[in-house]
Amino acid sequence: MGRPREFDTDKALDRAMGVFWVKGYEGASLQDLLKAMKIARGSLYKAFKDKHSIYLAALDRYDHTIVQGAVDTLRDEAIGDGLARIRALFEAAQAAVARADRRGCFMCNAAIDQAPINPKIRAKVGSMMKRLEGAFASAVEASRKTASWSAKRRVETARLLLNSYMGVRVLARSGYPADDLVSVINASLRNCGLEGPRSA
């Protein structure tokens, strides 16, 4: 019924996500968003409620694409054992920095920028983080080394890895030297307890 929408909502949301990702909520003006989304003002307000709703929808889109991609990586048996999957995730973060992509992680950015002042976003970020933590836990369990571990230790290791991952994405965005970031990642992987004994 009625005139069909001329633009693809998901594509527009991808573009809005890109703007919010780089500029944050307050830093992204309506004009920025409209230009990136390539739609007119009225269309935007027809399709979404207001700026907050666009942000939330963009975060949701990030969840279903990027975060889900990370979750899939951590659960992908084809990549290898748990450590290999975790390494793949960290190396993807490193690769982004190597190609001068310093946007960091939109979820982490939202955690600092909007979560404290917007309950809906706080809830959304919280659930995304817990899902990622769960995926880390799956990877932790997919390792010969953890067979003898207590459930508690496995959970704690998953949380440790989530925490390290967040740190890496924040450092990346802050402009931390790329080379030094490599050593952060190496140390994180070496110290999470999933490797064999170290040499020195």
Place this chain on the structure above:
Amino acid sequence: MGRPREFDTDKALDRAMGVFWVKGYEGASLQDLLKAMKIARGSLYKAFKDKHSIYLAALDRYDHTIVQGAVDTLRDEAIGDGLARIRALFEAAQAAVARADRRGCFMCNAAIDQAPINPKIRAKVGSMMKRLEGAFASAVEASRKTASWSAKRRVETARLLLNSYMGVRVLARSGYPADDLVSVINASLRNCGLEGPRSA
């Protein structure tokens, strides 16, 4: 020579810092700042150049007070060996969350919020991080366990700890459950290599 300033610049800066810390750069309006700083518009623009300058000055103030406090903790031999000092720092972060202080760390917030778009702030944040990293390195060296370590491993451990610390402050701000944050901290301290062998 002229009428003396009626307010204390550092006190006003402390208050501005509080606003930026909670709300971020764009989220803090001039009105917010003036109300918190308890000075008139004209006085603010006489004492500082513009909003950017206030932010930078507030970040500087954060550096000289809070960050320096963390650095001092990590170098304070009275607290104990390196691990004890590092634990003290993480427990302070945990204590903040316990008393419902979810502001996180202003330096970390600035890293995400302003560092990517403002070169001066990026440089400032970078130098603060490197100073904190150096302090972590001092603490790492102040441990019997690290005597046999290579210089490289010590540096990497310092970076690992800086990274974990950043993660903790971000998770704290995002609303991550307080109890779960405890286990993140425990795992970070247990896995940084400064403890004796684990039980399981």
Place this chain on the structure above:
DNA sequence: TGAGATATTGACCGTACGGTCTAGAACGCT
């Protein structure tokens, strides 16, 4: 083909933003 429904467009709106400026007040110096 006409009625109803929905989308597009961009002009338009009120407001709150960051920043300036003018009076007047409070000092040091001679």
Place this chain on the structure above:
DNA sequence: AGCGTTCTAGACCGTACGGTCAATATCTCA
């Protein structure tokens, strides 16, 4: 006391912000 200097107060300014709306276009269905 008079002068130069600096600070305070807050009215004022232009602008850009997020959001609305009326006119028009494009669809479905009877």
